[in-house]
Amino acid sequence: MAPSSFRLFKLNKKGEANDANIPAVMLYYMMASFIIVILIFGFASILTGWQNQVSEFPDELKGEIIALRFSQSVDCFAYSDPVSGKVYPGVIDLEKFKDSRMDTCYFTGVDGQDFFQFELSLPEYKKTVETDNNYRNLIDHTIEKQILVYDEGKFVPTKLFIYVQTRI
Amino acid sequence: MTFRGSLFLSKKAQLGIVFLMGALALLAIVSLIFSIAQKTGDSEEVVKAVFAEEVRLALNSLISVPGDGLIQLPQNEDYNITEFTVSLHNGYVEVCSSCEIDYFTARKGFHLPEDYEARGTVKEQEIICLVKDAKVLRLEDCD
Numbered sequence: 001m002a003p004s005s006f007r008l009f010k011l012n013k014k015g016e017a018n019d020a021n022i023p024a025v026m027l028y029y030m031m032a033s034f035i036i037v038i039l040i041f042g043f044a045s046i047l048t049g050w051q052n053q054v055s056e057f058p059d060e061l062k063g064e065i066i067a068l069r070f071s072q073s074v075d076c077f078a079y080s081d082p083v084s085g086k087v088y089p090g091v092i093d094l095e096k097f098k099d100s101r102m103d104t105c106y107f108t109g110v111d112g113q114d115f116f117q118f119e120l121s122l123p124e125y126k127k128t129v130e131t132d133n134n135y136r137n138l139i140d141h142t143i144e145k146q147i148l149v150y151d152e153g154k155f156v157p158t159k160l161f162i163y164v165q166t167r168i
Numbered sequence: 169m170t171f172r173g174s175l176f177l178s179k180k181a182q183l184g185i186v187f188l189m190g191a192l193a194l195l196a197i198v199s200l201i202f203s204i205a206q207k208t209g210d211s212e213e214v215v216k217a218v219f220a221e222e223v224r225l226a227l228n229s230l231i232s233v234p235g236d237g238l239i240q241l242p243q244n245e246d247y248n249i250t251e252f253t254v255s256l257h258n259g260y261v262e263v264c265s266s267c268e269i270d271y272f273t274a275r276k277g278f279h280l281p282e283d284y285e286a287r288g289t290v291k292e293q294e295i296i297c298l299v300k301d302a303k304v305l306r307l308e309d310c311d
Contacts, residue, residue, distance in 0.1 A: 036197060043201060047208040055217035057225070065225050068232035075281040075303075078234070087234035104282040115279065 060141055063116055063164040069105060070120060071147055071160065076105035077120075079150040091148040091155060094125065102129045119163040122149065140166045212265060215247050216274035220263040223254065223298065223307075224276040227261070230300040231281065237300045240310060254296060255289040256307040280305075 072089040074080045079093035097120075108115045112134030119135060121128045143162040148155045219242060226239045242249060255262045258280065264273040280286060281303075288307030290296045297310040 040197070040200065040204075044204055047205065051208055051211060051214055052217075055214045055221070057221050062225070065228045068229060069281070072232035072234065073281065074234060075284075089232075089234055106279055106281070108279055111277075115277065 059116075059164075059166045063118075063141065063162075063166070064143060066106070066116055067118060067143055067162045067164070070118070070162065071145060073105070077101060088148075088150070091150055092122075092160065094122075094127075094149055094151045097122065097125075097127055097129060099129050102131055107132055108134055113168040117165040119165075121161040121163070122158060123161065124158045125149065125151075134168065135165055136168055137163075138165045138168065139163045212251070213272070213274070215249075216252065216263045216265070216272075219247070219249055219252070219254075220261055220274040220276040223256070223261045223263070224278050226298050227256075227278055227286065227305060230298060230305060231284070233300060236302070239298045241296050241298060248294075249296070250292050250294050253289065253291045254307060256286045256298075256305065258286050261286075261307075 070076050071092055072078055074087045077092045077096045078087055078089055079091040079096075080087045102120075106118070108117065108131065112132060115134075117131045117135040119128060119130045119137070119139075141164050143164065145160045145162065147158065147160045149158050150156075222241060222243065226241060230237050230239060249263075251265050252263050253265070253267050260275050260277045262273050262275050266272045278286075284303045284305065286305040286307075290307055290309060293309055295310050297308055299306045299308060
């Protein structure tokens with residue numbers, strides 16, 4: 001004979017749950033309903049996560065596009081002829097290559113931990129500039145560019161390294 | 169389960185009703201799950217998020233252009249933005265359909281160089297134009 005505690009869950013001979021088993025049946029349905037609701041919510045959250053993943057762009061692409069301005073824009077480090085005003089994209093003016101110039105080019109401020117941060121390096125000139133104090137040297141990837149540097153009237157080919165920090 | 173006072177059904181029919189109710193409940197749950205999955209697959213939230221990112225990328229590209237420039241969006245003709253309102257602000261771009269409800273708005277932030285300005289709102293257009301005019305970035309109809 002089954003232990004008394006199991007009698008509540010035992011079916012009768014015809015396999016039917018009778019009045020004595022109603023608490024057990026109700027408990028079963030309550031547990032089943034609870035688990036099904038949890039599964040549905042879990043499924044919905046998986047789909048939401050998938051949705052966010054599908055709509056995300058690669059960090060390398062985003063970093064590359066933002067970093068274009070450093071060597072292309074006269075408001076950043078690009079050289080411009082002082083007489084004609086012509087801008088030379090891809091040519092970095094060494095006189096502009098300073099942290100103070102970076103602050104006018106790309107400044108993220110108080111919410112900077114959610115945005116990309118950069119360190120630019122010209123190894124041949126032993127010069128680096130960083131974005132604001134949200135740059136913590138947590139490098140996710142590096143962009144290497146072949147550029148010209150305008151230095152004392154000369155255009156010198158060199159490499160620019162852009163270290164990208166995507167988040168703190 | 170025995171239903172006392174059930175005058176019309178035998179015990180076998182009662183068992184059948186339990187099975188029928190269980191099958192109907194299962195059908196309802198499966199329908200709900202399919203409905204959620206289908207809604208997510210057709211979801212305009214993904215389109216809004218992708219398009220907001222596209223506008224942000226285009227804006228960052230225009231900043232690097234010396235002088236003036238223009239970019240038409242969307243670049244991909246496969247998705248439809250005619251139901252959206254796109255607005256550009258200093259520091260972020262918003263794409264929304266039910267714009268009164270913030271939850272359904274896709275928002276992407278960006279940082280402009282000093283003295284730059286970004287502005288403009290376009291509603292329910294098939295193609296929009298992002299224009300750079302000196303240090304001003306404007307979102308406008310392409311007409």
